[in-house]
Amino acid sequence: MKNHRILVVDDDKTNLQIVRDVLENSYDLQMAISGETALRFVAKRRPDLILMDLMMPGMDGKETMRRIRTEAANRDIPFIFLTASQNPEEEAACLSMGASDFITKPIVPSVLERRISRILELEDFHRDLQAKVEEKTRQYQELALESIFAIVNIIEAKDEITEGHSVRVAGYSIALARAMGYDEQRVDEVYQTGLLHDVGKIGIPDLILKKEGKLTSEEYGEIKEHTSIGGHILAAIETMGYLADGAKYHHEKFDGTGYPNGLKGKEIPEIGRIIAVADVFDALVSKRHYKEAMDVETAKQEILRGSGTQFDPEIVQVFLRLLDDGTIGRIRDQSIRRRMDAEASE
Ligand SMILES: [Fe+2]
Structure with a gap:
């Protein structure tokens, strides 16, 4: 032949x-x-x-x-x-x-x-x-993502009320990253980083995480630790050095009043500023131990109110655009549908 x-x-x-x-x-x-x-x-x-x-x-x-x-x-x-x-x-x-x-x-x-x-x-x-190299690379990426999802399951097993939070935050974060012009490789990195942003909650006692009603200032201080703990946990994954910043900086505020380091404006790594908006929006429209879910319109006003103080105003602008054109809503619906499918197959 x-x-x-x-x-x-x-x-x-x-x-x-x-x-x-x-x-x-x-x-x-x-x-x-x-x-x-x-x-x-x-x-x-x-x-x-x-x-x-x-x-x-x-x-x-x-x-x-x-x-x-x-x-x-x-x-x-x-x-x-x-x-x-x-x-x-x-x-x-x-x-x-x-x-x-x-x-x-x-x-x-x-x-x-x-x-x-x-x-x-x-x-x-x-x-x-x-x-062969392409096949190995694909396997390696798949393994990385599966390992990340295993960690996400650990985070969410600690508190059933936050189920789906990591996936939604990652979804909103990549929508932001794409709209901000990130290339697809960086978008993948943002996705993985978003999935793991709350990994530090593994180190916080359940009694505090699941407490209904107001936290004492001591308890709140402990909750804040999840950022540093998360940064520390992820720093061990050296081949994915980008992961740690999301966990560490997603509670920094644009005006410098956030934690753990009180960074201000563009000193906060961009991934931290992106996840901050995605994280707060999801928390607002979801039920928590200490509060009921807020409707999307009120949450949108809340995000807008935090523009320039809590959040990077440029990222808020992009987020509002994605909310208005239905992108954020679609990601939310998809994640709910995926969860229902997963429950049905159990
Ligand atoms: Fe957090």
């Missing part, structure tokens, strides 16, 4: 015939008599390798290669140049342009065959390796 497709480009038909005689039993061949024809062939179907005459009238070999490679999908097609000249400088120039090899005419069949098969073997090996 012919596993590879080779495009041969040469303006001399005799040369094309010689190459055909050598290669046609082993490869799927396509012959082009000019650079222009080669460009058309490549546009229709990507070859696995291009064997190309260097000197051709009109578009020469180097120019043809340059044009073929402007297309991202074709950037890694290996090129072998064929030339009658024995010029080492020309050879060096072709190799430095990214050609894989350089063969001088007259063609020696066994040399041509071996060089082509060696390059194609390397290409296959490279593609294989790349596929």
